[in-house]
Amino acid sequence: MFLAMDQTEAETVALPGTAPGGAVSETTCPVRWRRSSRARRVSLRIDARAGEVVVTLPPRANRRAGIALLTTHAAWVRERLAALAPHIPLVPGSEVPLGGLRHVIRHDPAAAGVALASGALIVGGPEEGVVAQLAAFLKAEAQRRIRVLAAGHAALLGVAPKTIRLKDTRSRWGSCAPDGTLAFSWRLVMAPDWVLDYVVAHEVAHLKELNHSARFWAHVELLTPHRDAAVEWLRVNGPALLRVG
Known part of the structure; x- marks a missing residue:
């Protein structure tokens, strides 16, 4: 070869x-x-x-x-x-987590876009567009939720990210670049809200301390109480998020 x-x-x-x-x-x-x-x-x-x-x-x-x-x-x-966790395709009938809660994918040709219902994600339009619409919806929802959390945490520390980017990484849930750019895996939108809160708080704290010193962890503790539980959740359940889509 x-x-x-x-x-x-x-x-x-x-x-x-x-x-x-x-x-x-x-x-x-x-x-x-x-x-x-x-x-x-x-x-x-x-x-x-x-x-x-x-x-x-x-x-x-x-x-x-x-x-x-x-x-x-x-x-x-x-x-x-x-x-490995089972692969979950973004097709009607599959169950996709959002904020840690399972939502079944339903296709309604008469609907427009993607709508959240009780325990369901309703996807409109042609069936061949379901995958693309759902992927776009999940990424947009991740961006929205992360921006809200980042703004709140950054205000508490008196810092501001240069920009926030979404990625589809295989090993890192979040990162902070020296220029203040924060990057997150869009798949975090599927994790429980408190897990997302911890990852965002962790990266925002790096805007204050670009290291893992005692001062850095003090900032994290100020921003979120979920550190230990979130780290453990990601260790156990994080790989399953990579199997969606």
């Missing part, structure tokens, strides 16, 4: 395993090969959002080295993939 530098390619790979009774068996798993000019060794990780294994190859490594690493860690790979 040849991959140009800093490009990826997906395929299904058979992993060795042991069936009940000790017999040798094979299972398949989705693998995305990634060749990186910055990599120094062959490595693998689980991409929860895509539901696949990502194997990174440095410039001089070949595919056999990646297969060897996959084989060595086959049990770990199978366990991690099996533990």
